[in-house]
Amino acid sequence: MQHSQAFSRRSVLKSVGLVAGAAALSACSGTGSSSTSAAVKSPKKGTLTIMSAQGEITSAEIAAFEKAYPGLKIKLILTDPTRLNAMLAAGDPPDLVRDAGTDVTPYIASRGIALDLDEYFAKSSVLKTADILPINNCWRWDGKTQGKGARYGIAKDWSQDAMWWYNSDLWSAAGLTAPDPTKPITYDELFEASKKLTKSAHGKTSVYGLYTTTPGMDQIAAMVATAGGRIMSEDLGTADFTSPEAIRALTWLVDVAKAKVGYSAVNPSPDWDGPEYLAGKQATAGQGYWFNGFVASTAPAYQSKTVFAAAPMLGSKRVSPSFGAVGYWIPAKSKNPGAAFEFMEWYCGGAGAAKRIAAGNGLPSMKPMLSLVPQKTEFQKASFKVQTAELPYVSVIPVATPYALTTALNTTLAKDFTAAVGGGKSVAALADLLTKDVNAVLANGKKLAGK
Amino acid sequence: MRLQRVGTAGPAKRRRYGSSKGEALAFYGFLSPWIIGTAALTLFPVGYALYLSFTAWDGVSVFKPWVGLANYREVLTSSDTLSSLSKTLLLVAIIVPTTIVGSLVLAVLLNERVRGRTFFRTLIYIPAIVPPVASALIWKVVFDQNSGAANRVGAMFGVDAVNWLTGNRAFVVLVVVLLWGVGAGIIINLAALQTVPMEQLEAVKLDGGNALTAFRHVTLPVISPVLLFQTVLVTITTLQTFVPALLLSPISTGGGDVYTNIPNANRVYMVDVYSQFFAYSRYGYGSAMLTVFFLVIVVLTVLIFKLVGRSVFYAVDPTASGKG
Numbered sequence: 034m035q036h037s038q039a040f041s042r043r044s045v046l047k048s049v050g051l052v053a054g055a056a057a058l059s060a061c062s063g064t065g066s067s068s069t070s071a072a073v074k075s076p077k078k079g080t081l082t083i084m085s086a087q088g089e090i091t092s093a094e095i096a097a098f099e100k101a102y103p104g105l106k107i108k109l110i111l112t113d114p115t116r117l118n119a120m121l122a123a124g125d126p127p128d129l130v131r132d133a134g135t136d137v138t139p140y141i142a143s144r145g146i147a148l149d150l151d152e153y154f155a156k157s158s159v160l161k162t163a164d165i166l167p168i169n170n171c172w173r174w175d176g177k178t179q180g181k182g183a184r185y186g187i188a189k190d191w192s193q194d195a196m197w198w199y200n201s202d203l204w205s206a207a208g209l210t211a212p213d214p215t216k217p218i219t220y221d222e223l224f225e226a227s228k229k230l231t232k233s234a235h236g237k238t239s240v241y242g243l244y245t246t247t248p249g250m251d252q253i254a255a256m257v258a259t260a261g262g263r264i265m266s267e268d269l270g271t272a273d274f275t276s277p278e279a280i281r282a283l284t285w286l287v288d289v290a291k292a293k294v295g296y297s298a299v300n301p302s303p304d305w306d307g308p309e310y311l312a313g314k315q316a317t318a319g320q321g322y323w324f325n326g327f328v329a330s331t332a333p334a335y336q337s338k339t340v341f342a343a344a345p346m347l348g349s350k351r352v353s354p355s356f357g358a359v360g361y362w363i364p365a366k367s368k369n370p371g372a373a374f375e376f377m378e379w380y381c382g383g384a385g386a387a388k389r390i391a392a393g394n395g396l397p398s399m400k401p402m403l404s405l406v407p408q409k410t411e412f413q414k415a416s417f418k419v420q421t422a423e424l425p426y427v428s429v430i431p432v433a434t435p436y437a438l439t440t441a442l443n444t445t446l447a448k449d450f451t452a453a454v455g456g457g458k459s460v461a462a463l464a465d466l467l468t469k470d471v472n473a474v475l476a477n478g479k480k481l482a483g484k
Numbered sequence: 485m486r487l488q489r490v491g492t493a494g495p496a497k498r499r500r501y502g503s504s505k506g507e508a509l510a511f512y513g514f515l516s517p518w519i520i521g522t523a524a525l526t527l528f529p530v531g532y533a534l535y536l537s538f539t540a541w542d543g544v545s546v547f548k549p550w551v552g553l554a555n556y557r558e559v560l561t562s563s564d565t566l567s568s569l570s571k572t573l574l575l576v577a578i579i580v581p582t583t584i585v586g587s588l589v590l591a592v593l594l595n596e597r598v599r600g601r602t603f604f605r606t607l608i609y610i611p612a613i614v615p616p617v618a619s620a621l622i623w624k625v626v627f628d629q630n631s632g633a634a635n636r637v638g639a640m641f642g643v644d645a646v647n648w649l650t651g652n653r654a655f656v657v658l659v660v661v662l663l664w665g666v667g668a669g670i671i672i673n674l675a676a677l678q679t680v681p682m683e684q685l686e687a688v689k690l691d692g693g694n695a696l697t698a699f700r701h702v703t704l705p706v707i708s709p710v711l712l713f714q715t716v717l718v719t720i721t722t723l724q725t726f727v728p729a730l731l732l733s734p735i736s737t738g739g740g741d742v743y744t745n746i747p748n749a750n751r752v753y754m755v756d757v758y759s760q761f762f763a764y765s766r767y768g769y770g771s772a773m774l775t776v777f778f779l780v781i782v783v784l785t786v787l788i789f790k791l792v793g794r795s796v797f798y799a800v801d802p803t804a805s806g807k808g
Contacts, residue, residue, distance in 0.1 A: 115762045118543045144545050236645030237630050247744075299650055301734035301745050303628075437764070440743070444763040447744035448564075448751070455651050455748070474764065481540050481549060 070151035070183060076371035078104035083361075083376065084127040086112050090380070094388075098379055105372055114440070121146060126364035128373040134172040134186055134358040135251070135429050136439040139269065141362060142174035142185050143435035143482070148363040148370055149183040159378035160187060164400045171358045171429045179433055186362035187381045190395025192321020193423055194356035195255045195344035197223075197244055198328075202338045203230060203316040207242075214415075215422040217343040217351060220256065220285050227294040230316040241309075243295030244319030245302050248286055248450040249443045250432040251356040256282035258430050260348030269434040270479055272442075274467040281347055283467075284460045291454060298447050299454045311335055321355070325407075325416040326393030336412035341419040344426070353426040360398070396420070436478025445470045537771035544765070555772035565773060568756035569780075571655070572723055575752060576784075579662050579722045584715055587669030592699070594670065595677045605674070612667030620731035623661045624649065649732060654747035661728045669714055676710035677703065705797035712796050716788055723781055726754035753777060 083090065095107045110116070112131055120126045132141075141147040154162050168191050175182025204211050207229045212218050218226075223243065230242030246252065253274070254264045262278030265271075274283065289295060295315070296302035302309060310318040311332045318324060328335050344353040360381055363373045379385045382399045390397045390405045393413060397403060406420075407413045432439060449470055453463040537555055539548040559565050594605050611619065626633045627648035635645040648657050680703050688698040704711075733746040743763040746755055757777070760770035 118762065118765070121544045144542075146544050235639065236635070239630075249744075298744070300647060301650065303734060441764045444743045444759060448748060451650075452748050477540075477764075477766070478542075481542055481545070481547075 070149045071153070071365075071370065073152050073156055073374075074369075074371040076102075076105070076375050077369050079369060079372075080106045080108050081129070081369060081372050081376060082108045082110060082127040083129045083131075084110050084112055084117060085129075085131040089131070094380075094385055098376065098385060101379065101384065102372075102375060105375070107376075121364065121366075124366055125368075126366050128367040128369050129361045129363055129376060131189075131359065131361055132186070133356070133439075134169070134188055134360055135354075135356060136433050137362075138172055138174050138185055139179050139433045139435040140438050142183070143176070145365060147185040148365045148367065150185060150363065150374065151183045153370075153374045154184055157374070157378060160382045160399070164382075166396075166398055166400060168355055168358050168396075168427065168429070169360075169398055171355070171433075172360065172362070174435075179431065180429070186360050187377060188358040188360035188398045189381045189386065190323060190389060190397060191355050191358045192323045192395055193344060193353040193420075193427055194251070194321040195319075195352075195354055196321050196419075196423060197342050197345070198310070198318045198320060198324055199340050199342060200310070200313075200316050200335075200338055201340050203240065203313075207316075211340065212342060214340050214342040214419045217346045220345045220347050223345050224285065224289055224292075224294065227289070227317070228292065231294045233293070238293065240313065241295045241315045242317065243289055244306050244310075244315060244317045245296040246286055246289055246319070247443075248283075248298055248446045250439055250446065251354075251430070253279065253282050253286070253446075254430040254432045255344070255352065255354045255356070256285070256347045258352040258354065258428070259344075259346040259350050261350050263431070265431050265434065269431065270436060270475055270484070272468060272471045272475065274464040274471070275461075278348065280460060280464055283464055285347070286450070287454055287460055287463070290450075298450050307331070321395075322416065322420045323393075323395035325413065326389075326395070329393055329410070329412065336410065339412070341416045343419065343423055351426045352428055352430070353423050354428050354430045358429070434475060434478070436475045436482060436484075441474050442471055445474055533771040533774060536768050537775050539768040541767045542765040543761070543767045548768075551768065555769045556776065558769060559772050559776045565753075565756060568751050568753045571749070571751065572725065572753040575659070575662070575725060576719055576722045578659055580715060580718050582663060583666050583669055583718050584711060586663070587666045587714070588673050588711070590666070591670045591673030591677060592703075595674060605670075609667040609671055611664045612671070616665075616727050617731060619664055620661055620728045623657060623664070624732055627657050649734070650747050652749045654732065655749040657732055658725070658729055658750050658752075661732065662722065662725065669718070672710060672714060673707065676707035680706045708796040709798060712788070712792055715792060716785055719784060719788060720781055723777070723784070724754055725752050726758065729755050730758070 090107075090109060095109070098107060099105060110127060117126070117130060126146075138147075142149075154160055154165075165187065169184070169187050170180040172186040172188070173180055173182050173184050199211070201211050204226075207226075209226055209229060212222075227242030230240065231238060232240040250264065257264055257276070257278045260278035260281060262276050264273065264279060266273070273279065286297075290297035290299050293300055295317075296309075306315060306318040306320055307324070307327055309315045311328070320327075322341070325341065328339050344351075346352075361377055363370050363377070367373050382397075382402070386397060386399070386402060387405055389395065390402050391407055393407045393416070396406065406417060408417050432442075434442075446467060449463065449466045452458070453466065458466070536548070538550060538552060540551045540555075541548040590608060594601060594608065598604075614622075625631075627635075629635060629645055629647040629649070632648070634648060638645065646653065648654070684702045685698050688702060693701070729746060729750040729752055732750065743759045751759075753773070754777075757770050757773045760766045760773060
């Protein structure tokens with residue numbers, strides 16, 4: 034009862050209002066011209082081709098959409114960057130593409146690949162701009178700044194992705210005091226706990242204490258942000274991994290990789306955190322709020338021992354970013370943008386979204402849907418409480434750049450990181466190498482952009 | 485003149501013309517699917533890739549900025565590219581001789597009249613017909629750190645489990661996967677061994693030679709064209725190693741892209757090309773890498789013919805004209 038009073042729809046709305054400013058991205062100038070809004074095109078009957086992740090849009094959802102929009106048939110194709118590039122190059126792209134708004138917006142907008150959706154949003158009775166939560170500003174780009182300008186997409190749902198979950202049974206079995214889930218622990222504390230949670234013998238590990246860590250732009254930038262630093266320059270044209278904050282983050286990543294307390298770039302996971310956690314092979318899972326719905330639907334028995342926790346901190350600044358705001362964008366050359374936007378409305382703000390949000394599979398993009406976030410079971414109530422306490426610290430750390438896809442930067446980071454950890458390179462030398470190589474990728478993109 | 489004009493020459497000429505026109509039509513008719521296919525699916529893509537190699541195209545932009553030879557200069561000086569090329573050449577240096585010698589030795593053994601010969605032939609050939617994807621995935625399971633058979637065998641000897649699929653060990657696994665397909669070479673060699681004339685082998689015996697002498701002076705020369713063919717084929721396929729390297733890498737590391745999970749040791753040339761295209765969106769540079777690689781393959785093939793070709797014995801002189 035207390036839960037429902039303390040974390041009512043109103044309190045969430047209040048939190049969201051508080052974070053409106055924080056969620057707006059910090060000014061980060063880049064390049065590329067701001068496009069003019071595309072005129073709204075009427076939906077045409079026929080087939081709507083959607084490139085999405087396997088199993089995400091279910092056949093039941095497809096059937097529900099096709100029933101609601103007679104005359105439209107959905108053709109799903111699996112997310113495949115290679116195929117997408119080929120389709121874009123051939124001028125025959127899908128009508129909708131699933132992507133992470135935090136990572137791709139400057140790139141797809143500055144290259145003219147994505148449709149400027151301002152006019153569509155302005156006329157929409159479902160995705161009303163006044164109701165769109167600020168996290169969706171990551172889908173905006175004005176030619177210089179992510180967070181401002183035209184909208185190029187919208188999140189289907191979102192989470193604060195540096196947050197984590199732990200198995201309280203394993204935590205107790207290791208003789209550890211379970212941390213207060215609403216108060217962030219430090220990365221060092223997490224590392225120490227992970228050492229005690231990890232169970233290894235004769236080179237084999239039956240339980241990893243720590244969730245999978247990757248030397249990706251998102252993770253490093255999020256850690257650095259909690260220490261008050263940043264990786265990308267203001268103009269998004271260069272990166273610096275040699276700052277004291279970045280060195281601390283890299284040191285932690287190298288140390289946990291060497292200690293083998295969790296899967297890492299040098300000890301890759303056979304799967305993502307979810308299956309490993311639910312199989313009891315990981316004591317923690319590095320996932321955002323959406324994991325709540327995954328646990329409830331996949332392994333209900335795990336609900337009683339799974340606890341959601343605040344994003345850890347490297348320094349003293351509390352920051353809890355979203356790494357994805359995963360949603361959809363419409364390619365500029367879509368053959369049926371009107372119908373594509375109708376799907377966007379249905380799936381991200383309409384009936385399709387409502388069911389997903391009610392199941393606890395992420396936070397909604399639209400304010401009116403916040404009331405649907407589930408609070409029926411004890412597990413849902415506890416997760417909701419932690420999530421509500423975390424909302425004021427939401428942000429999008431600038432890692433996306435118009436000069437390269439995040440994939441390119443992450444590939445460079447992984448290559449250098451594994452070489453450094455395996456080859457015994459010092460963290461300082463690794464930081465120099467990362468700075469040099471990532472900047473080379475960015476410089477190449479700048480050259481292409483005529484900068 | 486009259487005979488030529490009215491008699492034999494005229495109609496005969498017409499008949500020949502009519503016949504050759506029909507033949508030409510049939511010729512081009514039968515050939516056209518191949519010509520059109522080659523032009524559309526080989527010549528055009530190759531030409532287009534060659535054009536792209538002089539640009540800095542990112543795969544999606546409208547513009548394809550012309551950069552001249554810059555991509556080629558980078559291919560020849562980039563430490564990453566040269567590293568992937570050297571790994572590929574090391575792979576060739578290991579796989580080619582091992583495959584050729586191994587498949588020959590096994591073929592000779594399976595050519596002997598032993599009990600269960602057919603069974604053993606089938607058994608050894610099976611891996612060659614397993615799809616490469618399945619083969620790579622099987623080996624991935626075998627070399628899994630926690631549940632793989634390799635570490636179980638190690639444990640029997642008191643050796644702690646190791647992660648075979650990361651670091652430099654991943655290269656060892658890649659070599660094993662590539663050698664697993666040796667069965668195809670065995671079948672080719674077995675076929676070649678059937679062409680060795682028995683009377684010559686018996687003649688060696690009559691002259692007091694042993695099996696080794698017969699093998700060296702009769703068998704080897706007779707099957708040498710087949711060995712040359714295999715050397716060229718295995719060299720080219722090993723140079724183009726890609727799918728096993730990709731499949732041996734973990735599918736996902738916290739949702740990362742496949743390019744980020746391939747161990748550095750297995751970043752062979754084609755993996756590097758793939759990354760340049762689809763991770764870095766450098767279509768121009770990737771195309772230049774492919775062009776350079778094409779030249780490397782041509783040079784290596786010519787070298788093999790120059791170095792080994794002289795030792796090859798042809799029963800019929802291949803340079804002789806087919807005309808009487």
